[in-house]
Amino acid sequence: MEWAVFVPTxxxxxxxxxxxxxxxxxxxxxxxxxxxxxxxxxSYLLLAAQFIAVLQVIIYAGAIVVLFLFVIMLLHARSGxxxxxxxxxxxxxxxxxxxxxxxxxxxxxxxAAAPLASIAAEFGTAQQVGxxxxxxxxxxxELASVILLxxxxxxxxxxxxxxxxxxxxxx
Amino acid sequence: MVPAPAYLALSAxxxxxxxxxxxxxxxxxxxxxxxxxxxxxxxxxxxxxxRQHGSIDGQVAVFFVLVVAAVEVVVGLALIxxxxxxxxxxxxDDVDLLRG
Numbered sequence: 365m366e367w368a369v370f371v372p373t374x375x376x377x378x379x380x381x382x383x384x385x386x387x388x389x390x391x392x393x394x395x396x397x398x399x400x401x402x403x404x405x406x407s408y409l410l411l412a413a414q415f416i417a418v419l420q421v422i423i424y425a426g427a428i429v430v431l432f433l434f435v436i437m438l439l440h441a442r443s444g445x446x447x448x449x450x451x452x453x454x455x456x457x458x459x460x461x462x463x464x465x466x467x468x469x470x471x472x473x474x475x476a477a478a479p480l481a482s483i484a485a486e487f488g489t490a491q492q493v494g495x496x497x498x499x500x501x502x503x504x505x506e507l508a509s510v511i512l513l514x515x516x517x518x519x520x521x522x523x524x525x526x527x528x529x530x531x532x533x534x535x
Numbered sequence: 536m537v538p539a540p541a542y543l544a545l546s547a548x549x550x551x552x553x554x555x556x557x558x559x560x561x562x563x564x565x566x567x568x569x570x571x572x573x574x575x576x577x578x579x580x581x582x583x584x585x586r587q588h589g590s591i592d593g594q595v596a597v598f599f600v601l602v603v604a605a606v607e608v609v610v611g612l613a614l615i616x617x618x619x620x621x622x623x624x625x626x627x628d629d630v631d632l633l634r635g
Contacts, residue, residue, distance in 0.1 A: 370537045374545045381549050384572055385556030390564045397568050400549070404575055407542065411586040416578075416597050423601050428571065428608050435612045436564060439619050450628045458558035466551040473543030480539060481589030488585075488594060496591050497598065508602045515606035522613035 366410055373410075377403035390436045394429055401425045412483060415490040542583040549576035563615050563625045567608070574604050 376399055383396030401424045408417035486492055497505050549572060556569025578597045585593025619625055 366537045370541065374541075377545060378548060378552075381552040381572055384568050385552055385560060385565070387565075390562060390568075393565050393568050397571060400572060400575065404579055407545070407579065408582050410537065411542065411582045413582045413585065413594050413597075416582060416594050419598065419601055420578075423605060424571075424575070428605060431608060431612060432564070432568065435616060438616065439564070439625060455559055458555055462551050462555045462558070465554065466547060469547035469550065470544055473547050474540045476543060476587075477538065477540050478587060480536065480587055483586070483589045487589070487591070492591055493594055493598065496595050500592075501595050501599075504599060508599060511602060511606050515609045519609045519613045522610070522617050 369410060370407065373403045373406045376400075377407070391433070394432045394436060397432070398425055398429045401429065411488075413488040415488055415493045418490075539583050539587045543580060546576045546579040546583065549573075549579070561626050561628050563618075563627050566627065567611055567615070571604065571608070574600060 380396045380399035380403065384393045384400065387393040387396060401420060405417045405420040405425075408414075408420060553569045553571075553573035553576065556572065557566050560566055560569065578600055581593040581597045581600070583593075585591060585597075615625055618630060622630065624630070
């Protein structure tokens with residue numbers, strides 16, 4: 365029964381992954397990324413992680429992909445890749461090493477064959493994740509808010525237009 | 536029941552696809568999306584191991600990865616926009632001022 369959901373989901377995720385790195389237009393890459401994110405949200409549901417699945421849709425699909433699309437539209441002019449290759453052998457070597465790396469990863473993944481633990485019905489709910497976040501992981505949780513603040517400040521500073529009278533000396 | 540290695544294999548393939556994207560593409564935006572792909576494949580591995588061991592800690596780790604990924608995207612895209620404003624390009628081969 366679960367296979368009937370998992371196999372199409374995995375196929376969509378793989379197709380989207382290929383689409384991200386193979387698309388000519390950055391917009392197509394962003395839409396392929398959206399497909400991967402949605403497929404992974406479905407597999408999180410299969411893995412009894414309902415809270416994480418909702419977070420995935422809200423944060424990744426809702427916020428991050430939209431941010432990517434905004435920037436792609438902002439930079440639309442001349443955001444393609446030129447024909448020039450500074451490192452002509454890099455492409456072939458990248459495929460070889462990626463294939464070797466995939467072999468190592470798959471060997472490790474298939475070696476991790478342990479039976480799934482039996483879990484309670486409330487495993488992965490927002491309540492259970494929240495209890496863990498506010499007890500065991502309270503300090504990292506608070507530090508996460510500091511990281512988010514750093515992100516806000518950094519984006520504001522970097523996105524600010526330089527004052528007109530000062531010129532563009534820093535470039 | 537789908538066994539855990541099936542999810543882990545999917546995660547491994549997605550991670551490799553992301554790594555290939557980072558190595559092969561030169562558009563900074565697409566490289567960024569490939570990095571997001573790698574982060575997501577690691578999230579899938581975290582959730583799979585959380586399910587396999589019946590422990591919620593893996594899902595909490597995914598929460599923190601989500602936070603860091605959001606901040607990383609915001610700062611990285613701001614940097615790309617800033618580079619585009621001053622150099623009129625998002626091709627990483629054109630941004631080589633530090634080249635020796």
